[in-house]
Amino acid sequence: MPVFVDKARIFIQSGKGGDGHISFRREKYVPNGGPDGGDGGKGGDIIFKVDEGINTLADFHYGGKYKAENGHDGDKRRCHGKNGEDLIIKVPEGTVIKEASTGKVIADMSRDNKEAVILKGGRGGNGNMHYATSTMQAPKYAQPGQPSIELEVLLELKVIADVGLVGFPNVGKSTFLSKVSNAKPKIANYHFTTLSPMLGVVDLNDARGFVVADIPGLIEGASEGLGLGHEFLRHIERTRMMIHVVDAASTEGRDPLEDIEAINKELEGYNADISKKPQVIAANKIDMLPEGEQAEIIQKIRDKYEPLGVKVFATSTLTGKGIQELLYYVSRVLSEMPEKPVVFEQEFFPETMAREADEAFTVTYDSDAAEYVVEGPKIEKMLGYTNLDSEKGFAFFQKFLVDNGILDELEKLHIQEGDTVRIYGFSFEYYRNADTIPVEEEDTDNEFDQ
Missing domain, CATH: 3.30.300.350 (GTP-binding protein OBG, C-terminal domain)
Incomplete structure (x- = not known):
């Protein structure tokens, strides 16, 4: 089964600036001509650009080195060296670029940030024509071009959605998404059905629609990296609220209250801020419970979580019960929340690092x-x-x-x-x-x- 690639590690290197040239005019009727060494060209930049046609980092799965072209050296007769070509690296929207050794953010390719220069090419060096003075008419030196900058970076794809579906594997999240949105996830009865975050758009009559992401099923220990925990948890970071889907019918023998507590523990273990996001519980698969047991288990969940401000809905993706009520509630909560998209601020500045190293x-x-x-x-x-x-x-x-x-x-x-x-x-x-x-x-x- 193909693996969704949402994390990669690559090397990037800007172009070196071309060296300034040392030369003097040598013409038949111009004895002792002055300096005419030209400047070096600028090295190429490393530019990351969002490509809306890409939704995975599969192109970078095997790493590699991405290098912009060096600037060309200056030449005689004041000829300027050619600038090096920039290298444009295309990534899906939502990609966060981090310095590999520290994990600090260099750029977040989301929202309005569709293109970013991550590494600037070296400036070309001055030719000796710049150093002639009244007392120094034949300078025999020129300026070298600035060096290139090389960096190992981590690419992490964090999906952009208003709402994240979370829960244990096989609780019905994929089916839920297929019922409420235009998404068409593959659905099967085994764990880790969803190996990649699936996005869907929820359209509602007379209410605000929203984007929902089916985050692949978590397991206990996910926040510690067990299973594919970290690979999945990062996709919840941008969401504004969560729909916590739980198997109220205990079809796999697990207690729904313990499931909810276990998933919340994993969210808090990965990132305490995630656990503080607004949450609503979809107590799912109630169609598989006898009438009397439905009311009993739903009441138990409500008694524990509604006093904490977490609304509980009894839902069935088979019959559609409770689904519309839940969606309109989520829409209302989102409309009351301040519009504050989650964007990761820059923490690491490659130019400063390169300048400090060079100086x-x-x-x-x-x-x-x-x-x-x-x-x-x-x-x-x-x-x-x-x-x-x-x-x-x-x-x-x-x-x-x-x-x-x-x-x-x-x-x-x-x-x-x-x-x-x-x-x-x-x-x-x-x-x-x-x-x-x-x-x-x-x-x-x-x-x-x-």
Whole structure:
């Protein structure tokens, strides 16, 4: 039997920004031409978009990696690199996108949020044409493109319905839905008949209609993940109220009062807010009880739950008894409730995470080598695109160290003039209040050496 897929885990990666180009005009009648290196193109975005023709996450069942196109590098003659293509990922409405390791919400693809940029592509780097000044007419450095952002995300589909049908398996929820709405669920006499939430629209004369979802039958321990508990319980989170269907005839030997209590316990165990939603009880299958027993069991349920504000209806999906009264009651309750759709607010911001990771650096002292060691991804990239053999290029890099607070951190470690600072493949002698810091030594096999 096919399994409804409402949860998936995938990797997404935006495009890297193209690198700025280093070049100079070389024309026959223009000796000593100025810099003309073009800018890199922007990397592609990762965009999630609601597709109303999709109702499952089956396309993502086996995971995978979804990557936008990188921006192209700049070129000579001020040519701008081509922007990378965005990648659009289509999902069903109601999909919640979460950061995988923390479970924090990135975006909720429901209601008015039909399209969202989840990861932005890296900005293209400036070519050397941007760095020419009156005192620096031949800059031999350009800006690298911003890196891509990679993230593992969880996709969770939470159906959008006004009312959720809850109850144990085989209590008649699917039959109930087929009788009251336009939904046509498969119905059979075995547990877990419904393996996916089924939506139906209830139309009423002279009353407000509503959308109802048949949430697959729960079992005890569902809130702890037993069976398919978590897979089903998440679909109740968006509903505004619940119809709790119970087998009043005890056709499977269970006590209906114990059933109601057990399901409510599972709802509270999964999410306390769910258990506080308005609820109405459909004491179902009364057609299978003798007349005298009908009144007795219904009264027992009413005595326990109506003082708690939970209305109880005696229903039969076979004869239709009690169904219309229940539906009109639900419609009235919904109309009196404030219109407040359940939308999961953003808790995780990928851009902030990427920026913090890119800008992070460490400044430590290596006592064995008697050197101060500076490391960080942004510093490493800048080294790779700066010509430190040039006095102007070195001044440019030193300004970068000052602007990013790296020299301040060295001072906090009580660095002294003449001490050695090592930044990846380069070693420098430290001098205060100097226009430049002379290079003491350079590793010729450094991968960023230019």
